Amino acid sequence: MLSKSDSAVRNVTNLSETAVLNAVAGFEPDSNTLIFFKKGWQRKPSLRRPVQADGVYCLSKLEWLVHSLGHEMVHCIVHNACPKAREYDAYKTDNGHGPIFMRLNK
Numbered sequence: 001m002l003s004k005s006d007s008a009v010r011n012v013t014n015l016s017e018t019a020v021l022n023a024v025a026g027f028e029p030d031s032n033t034l035i036f037f038k039k040g041w042q043r044k045p046s047l048r049r050p051v052q053a054d055g056v057y058c059l060s061k062l063e064w065l066v067h068s069l070g071h072e073m074v075h076c077i078v079h080n081a082c083p084k085a086r087e088y089d090a091y092k093t094d095n096g097h098g099p100i101f102m103r104l105n106k
Helices: 004-013 017-022 038-042 061-081 083-087 089-096 099-104
Strands: 025-028 033-036 051-053 056-058
Touching: 025 061, 033 038, 033 061, 051 061, 056 061, 061 083, 061 099
Parallel strands: none
Antiparallel strands: 025 033, 051 056
16 A cells, blocks of 8 residues: 555656556656655665666666666656657657657667
8 A cells, every 4th residue: 555655656757556666766847856766775686686677687776776867867858858849749658758768768
């Protein structure tokens, strides 16, 4: 069950309850803020149990944090540098992971 603060997070990022419990970070376009979720960071990546993020295997929390920060910064860049793009369905596809985002997040 989601707590009150988790419900707010779900509203901010439009994620399902499962995604909120597994999410580590998000971008809030209305306030232009990167958000990191405490619950998502409870996993402990290692060589035996790496965390996979966007197809990249992270072996430490630092590596995972850097990758997550970069991912969310791409959302921020697209949102701020391409304001016209926000009007197109391609930008809105898959919660902001449309073709513009995918091209920049390589």
